[in-house]
Amino acid sequence: MTPDLKTSYLFDELTEIRHDFHAHPELGFDEHRTSARVAELLRDYGLEVHEGVGSTGVVGVLQRGNATSSVGLRADMDALPINEQNSFDYRSTNENVMHACGHDGHTTMLLGAAKYLAKSGNFNGRVVFIFQPNEEHGLGAPAMIDQGLFENFDVDEVYGMHNMPGMEIGKFATRTGPMTASESLFEIEINARGGHAALPHMGVDAITVASQIVGALQTIVSRKLNPAMNGVVSVTEFIADGTRNVLPGNAVLKGDARALTPEIAHQIEAKMRNIVEGICLAHEVTGKTQFDTIFPAIINSSAQAHSASEAARKLAGKNNVDGDSEPKLFSEDFAHMAAAKPGCFILMGNGTAGSNAKPLHSADYDFNDEALTWGSSYWVQLVEQQLG
Numbered sequence: 001m002t003p004d005l006k007t008s009y010l011f012d013e014l015t016e017i018r019h020d021f022h023a024h025p026e027l028g029f030d031e032h033r034t035s036a037r038v039a040e041l042l043r044d045y046g047l048e049v050h051e052g053v054g055s056t057g058v059v060g061v062l063q064r065g066n067a068t069s070s071v072g073l074r075a076d077m078d079a080l081p082i083n084e085q086n087s088f089d090y091r092s093t094n095e096n097v098m099h100a101c102g103h104d105g106h107t108t109m110l111l112g113a114a115k116y117l118a119k120s121g122n123f124n125g126r127v128v129f130i131f132q133p134n135e136e137h138g139l140g141a142p143a144m145i146d147q148g149l150f151e152n153f154d155v156d157e158v159y160g161m162h163n164m165p166g167m168e169i170g171k172f173a174t175r176t177g178p179m180t181a182s183e184s185l186f187e188i189e190i191n192a193r194g195g196h197a198a199l200p201h202m203g204v205d206a207i208t209v210a211s212q213i214v215g216a217l218q219t220i221v222s223r224k225l226n227p228a229m230n231g232v233v234s235v236t237e238f239i240a241d242g243t244r245n246v247l248p249g250n251a252v253l254k255g256d257a258r259a260l261t262p263e264i265a266h267q268i269e270a271k272m273r274n275i276v277e278g279i280c281l282a283h284e285v286t287g288k289t290q291f292d293t294i295f296p297a298i299i300n301s302s303a304q305a306h307s308a309s310e311a312a313r314k315l316a317g318k319n320n321v322d323g324d325s326e327p328k329l330f331s332e333d334f335a336h337m338a339a340a341k342p343g344c345f346i347l348m349g350n351g352t353a354g355s356n357a358k359p360l361h362s363a364d365y366d367f368n369d370e371a372l373t374w375g376s377s378y379w380v381q382l383v384e385q386q387l388g
Contacts, residue, residue, distance in 0.1 A: 005315075005373045005374065005377040006116060006120075006377045006380050006381070007112050007113070007116050007372075007373050007376040007377045007380060008373050008377075010112050010115065010116065010372075010373065010376065011369075011372065011373050013112075014108050014109075014111070014112045014369075014372040014373070014376065015369045015372060017041070017108050017111060018104050018105055018108040018367065018369065018372060019090035020037070020090075021034060021037075021099065021104035021107060021108060022090050022091075022092065022099050022104045022366075022367070023090045023091065023092060023093050024092075024093060024094065025079030025080075025092050025094055025097045025098055025099045025104070026077075026078065026079055026094070026097065027078060027079060027080075027081060027097060028078040028133055028134025028135070028136055028137050028139060028140060029055045029056055029078075029133050029134045029139070029140075029143075030056070031056045031077045031078055031133050031134075032056060034056075034077045034107070035051065035056045035057070035058045035077065035131065035133070036051075038058045038077070038107065038111065038131050039051050039058050041111055041114075041115075042058070042060040042111070042114060042129070045060075045111075045114050045115045045118045045119075046062075046118045047060040047061060047062050047114060047118060047129070048060065048061040048062075048063075049061075050152075050153075053144050053147055053148075053149060053152075054132070054133060054140060054141075054143035054144030054145075054146070054147050054149065055133055055134070055140075055143055056077075056133040056134075057130070057131060057132055057133050057140065057143070057144045057147075057149075058131040059128060059129065059130055059131070059149070059153055060114055060128070060129035060131070061126065061127075061128055061129075061153060062114065062117060062118055062121075062126065062127045062129070063125075063126045064117075064121060064123055064124060064125065064126075064387075065123070065124030065125065066124070067124040067125040067126075067387065068125070068126075069124075069125035069126070069156055069386070069387055070125055070126040070127070070128060070154065070155045070156050070387075071125070071126075071127055071128070071155060071156065071157055071158075071159070071382070071383055071386050071387060072127075072128045072130055072153070072155035072157065072158035072159070072337070072341065073110055073113065073127065073128070073129055073130065073158075073159055073160075073379055073382075073383070074110075074130040074131075074132055074141075074158060074159070074160045074334060074337060075103070075106040075107045075109065075110035075129075075130070075131055075132065075160075075161075076103045076106055076107070076132050076133075076135035076140065077103055077106075077107050077131055077132065077133055077135075078103055078133055078134050078135055078136055078140065079092075079097050079098055079099045079100070079101075079103065079104075079136075080097070080098055080099075080100045080101060080136055080361060081096055081097060082096070082097070082098040082100045082361070082363050083095065083096045083098065083363060084098040084100070084363055084364075085363040085364045086355060086363075086364055086366055088366070098363065099367070100360065100361050100362060100363065100365050101136070101360050101361055101365075102162070102163040102350065102360070102365075102367040103135065104367055105163060105367030105368070105371060105372060105375070106161065106162070106163070106375075107131060108372055108376075109161070109371070109372055109375030109376045109378075109379065110129055110131065110376070110379060111376075112372060112373070112375075112376030112379075113129075113375075113376045113377075113379035113380050113383070114127075114129050116376065116380050117380060117383060121380065121383065121384065122384050122388075123383055123384050123386075123387035123388065124387055124388070125386075125387035126155075126387075127383055127387070128153045128155050130144070130149070130153075130158075130337075132144060135332070135333050135334075137294075138183070138294045138295045138331070138333040139333070140333060141333040141334060141335075141336040141337050142333070142336050145336055145337070145340055149337075150340055150341060155341060156341075156342070157301075157303075157304050157307075157341060157342045157343060157344075157386070158337045158338065158340075158341045158342075158343040159304065159308060159343060159344050159345070159346065159382060160332070160334035160337065160338075160343070160344075160345045160346075161345070161346050161347070161348060161375060161378070161379075162332065162345070162346075162347055162348075163347075163348055163349070163350040163367060163368070163371060163375075164347045164348065164349060164350055165350045165351070165356060165357045165358055165359060165360060165365065166350075166352060166357050167347065167348070167349035167350065167351075167352070168320075168349045168351070168352055169349045169350070169351050169368060169370050169371055169374060170316050170320055170349060170374055171316065171320045171321070171322075171348070171349040172309075172312035172315075172316060172320065172321045172322070172346055172347065172348050172349070172378070173321070173322040173323075173325035173346070173347045173348075174300060174305055174308050174309055174312075174322075174323060174325060174344060174345065174346040174347065175300060175305060175323065175324050175325050175326075175327065176300055176301075176302045176305040176306070176324075177299060177300060177302075177305075177327075178260035178261055178297050178298070178299055178300075178327045179297075179298040179299070179300045179327055179328065179344075179345045180297060180298040180327065180328050180329075180330055180331055180332045180335070180345065181230070181232075181258040181259055181260050181295075181297055181327070181328070181329045181330065181331055182258065182259050182260075182262070182265050182293055182295055182296050182297040182331060182335075183256060183257075183258055183293070183294050183295040183331035184256070184257040184258075184259070184265055184268070184269070184291055184292060184293040184294065185254070185255075185256060185257075185291075185292050185294055186253075186254070186255050186256075186257060186269075186272065186289065186290060186291045186292075187252065187253070187254050187289075187290045188210075188213060188252065188253040188254075188272075188276055188287060188288070188289050188290075189250070189251075189252050189287065189288045189289075189290075190206045190209050190210050190213070190250065190251040190252070190253075190280065190285060190286075190287050191206075191249070191250055191285060191286045191287070191288075192204040192205065192206040192209055192248070192249050192250065192251070192283070192285040193249055193285070194206070194241070194242065194246060194247050194248055194249025194250075195246075195247050195249075196245065196246070196247070197242075197244075197245040197246060197247055198245070200247060203247055203249065204249075204283055204284065204285050205247045205248065206240055206241075206242075206247075206248040206249055206250055206251035206285075207240050207242065207247070207248055207251060208283075209251070209279060209280065209283050209285055209287075210238065210240070210251040210253055212279050213253060213275060213276055213279050213287075214235050214238070214253065216275045216279060217233050217235060217255075217272060217275060218233065219275075220233050220268055220271045220272065220275070221233055221268075224267075224271050225264065225267060225268070229260070229261070229264050230258075230259070230260050230264075230327070230329065231257070231258060231259045231260075231264050231268055232256075232257065232258040232259075232329055233255065233256075233257045233268060233272070234255050234256050234257070235253050235254070235255040236254060236255045236256055237252070237253065237254035237255070238251070238252075238253055239251065239252040239253075239254075240252075257269075257272075257291075258329045258331065259297065260297055260327050260329075261297060261299075262296070262297065265293060265297075269291045272289060272291065273289050273291075276288075276289045294331075295331035295332065295333055295335060296335040296336065296339060297331075297335060298332055298334055298335040298338050298345045299335075299338060299339070300338065300343065300344045300345060301338070301342040301343060301344060303342065304342050304343055304344035305323070305344045306323075307344070307382070307385065307386060308344040308346045308382065309321055309323035309346075310385065311378065311381045311382040311385050311386075312346065312378065312381075314381055314385070315374075315377060315378055315381045316374075325347070328347075330360075332345065346378075348371060348374060348375055348378065349371070349374075350367065350368045350371055351368040351370070351371070354366075356368040
């Protein structure tokens, strides 16, 4: 705990809240206990509270003074279908459900900021606290937006934050432009001609065709995209209907593609379709490609990225802030909010040792309690800066 942070006096309270969320994780759109607890606490803090926004989403509104300027702050609430391997006393009590991405911490940090700002905040304007469901499947942000999030709770700008294992506590990072990648799921279906394993010339082995496609897909990034542009194409499932001595007549490839701009995502899709069509044509079989973008890329607005970095420097010192960090190839559905409003997504350190440094989505990861006061104080700093 760092004593000089504005919300340091809330450390014990926030730790208790975070441990309670961690012990009772809930999957996307099933965050009923979590959202009820969030709403209860926001009311206790004196905020105007709206429940059921985007299914299980919660919005808290705090107005101070008569200014019309407004800032939106977003935290995600959902957990993952993972069986926790940690042994501490607040480990998950729900089998095969775990807060393995730190959303319990994100929610708690935003609650801490709400409590401080409601009691002691030095700002003039409106803060909209957005507690979002179902980030992990990319459905929560669109659901809240579709149900009138920004029509009913209009904001001038919106910010989101995520912890980063392996980054030191008290450090922050963001950038202008692409911050996280889009995620597109693809499925390629090959319809060939099965046959006897001893007589391959009498059919067309779907595994052979699909294997050539797998290899060729790796040339999209290495040979078909501008080397200065990032992308990832990964085949993650290979399914065929052959058996011990039967060549398969059908095969399905499933996988995941990442890109930092919509243009690169479109190029990956177009080149994938060309590869599948060409290889299938060479083997005189048919192929079908489905390519669906689930998460768009987060594109940080220049002014908001500058403001986010400035708030971090005021809080942590300029040597602890990277305002031009490398973009990350993971995906986040905050992208939908940053596309609807000028916005910025910022990363904060979760620590470099023990469970705090384990990879996100691993069964032995844990959010760092020390980050609770850093994150909540950061939100306070940002609000008081933007609505000064």
